[in-house]
Amino acid sequence: MQKIYLSQIPDGAPIPYDLYNDKDVILIKKGTKMSSDLKKKLQRNNIIYLTPQISPFHILDNRIKYLDDDVIVEIEKVKKVYSESFYELVREFEIFKESKRLDKKIISDIAENLISSISNNQQVYASIQGIRRKDAYTYLHSIDVSILMILLGKSMNMDNRDIEDAAISGLLHDIGKTKIADNILLKPDKLTEDEQIIMQKHTTYGYDILRDQMGYKESIYRPAREHHETMDGLGYPDRISGRDMHLYSKMVAICDIYDAITSDRVYKNAMLPHIAVEYIMSISNKKLDSVLVRQFIQNISIYPIGTKVLLNTKEEGIIVDNNEGFSLRPKVQIIGTDIRRDLLNELTVFIENIIE
């Protein structure tokens, strides 16, 4: 369901959803009439749009009963960090739109929080990529790209400072979109050619903001400009080839595409991770750096926790855990039974299909 900005609700119109704060407490009941006083009150509380309560993990929420307690505990921790990061980033970007100032310390804090949470719960982060619902798209997408950048950076044995830069470049790669009008940014249909040209400007806007306004370093402002460039030199805005792209730009390009194609957006259905992985591989070399793509894929669970699968035994099951380094052989809880199959031990059993 789509978000509705306060400015889109005329005075006197009923509010379409119950409105919660980040502690899950109802602030305003559905049907309450909007007024300019109420708008001011909401804005003072940093609320600038309404959505039904967001659970980026709705698939997991529906299937949590199949998971082990220790996995559930980890997921709860991840959810907390994820939603805190999300709200912080929303606040910073909205303040930026008003004041043209970004608090670099808060952005670093978001990155550091994500990094330490990923260090403690790496398996869960690697296992949940590509299965979350994306309502507030730009913000959730920025958090997701940052998470993917951290996972990728860690797998490349980058040191902590470099991982933090990689995380920040993921958080801010689309900041130029704050200068794109909402009627283009939030348009549910395909953009016209003219609109596409305007949308593409988010790369140079982002570069200007991060380099000139904010004084960020090269490893952060270059990905903002270069993340839509491609290895074959047919991307935008400068049509540079892979040789001239910054390492982080090539990393963001992979994380950006993977997250976009696995997201549930208004105008298209999300690709399941195993199909997304095939797609990413098919465009590597021409569009993406193939060495980095291989590295990236090793960190993504092809069968994320919560995925419903059909085994060759004709049993239906839910993926409840992954075996590190063996992404094709996860642990599967058979639906309606007490049977738990660890495909790393049962080598004649394999996943025939993903059901959803």
Ligand SMILES: [Fe+2]
């Ligand atoms: Fe972008």
